[in-house]
Amino acid sequence: MAAEEFDALLPRLGGLSPDSVRIARAVVVDGQRPAEAARLHGLTRQRVNGIIRRFELARGEVPKGWRRVDVWLPPDLAEYVETMARQARERASGQPRGPAPP
Numbered sequence: 001m002a003a004e005e006f007d008a009l010l011p012r013l014g015g016l017s018p019d020s021v022r023i024a025r026a027v028v029v030d031g032q033r034p035a036e037a038a039r040l041h042g043l044t045r046q047r048v049n050g051i052i053r054r055f056e057l058a059r060g061e062v063p064k065g066w067r068r069v070d071v072w073l074p075p076d077l078a079e080y081v082e083t084m085a086r087q088a089r090e091r092a093s094g095q096p097r098g099p100a101p102p
Contacts, residue, residue, distance in 0.1 A: 001028050013058050016051070023048055024055040 006029045013021055023041055026032040027048065032040075034048040041048070073081060 003029050009059055012060070013055065015058060016054060020051045020054070023051050027052055028055065 006025055010021070013024075016024065019041070023037050026037050027034055034052065035045045038045045038048040
């Protein structure tokens, strides 16, 4: 995410502490890995992942109850999973869907 996009979301992040906002920025904007952010801020990786989840919910892109899944896949499976994720987001937002995954 670009820094400008992150900055535009700041008014919606009122529920996050200033430290949590800094950690979210480090991961989401600067590309820092959650484990590295945890080490630098003296937190557990799980705590940083929780901060990122709260940021994503505040951002409004993630419907309540959804989980983040981060895995390495071969290109064909990655494309399939990305298509499924896009369609699930569209269903959740009520937007029209594209073709079904293969």
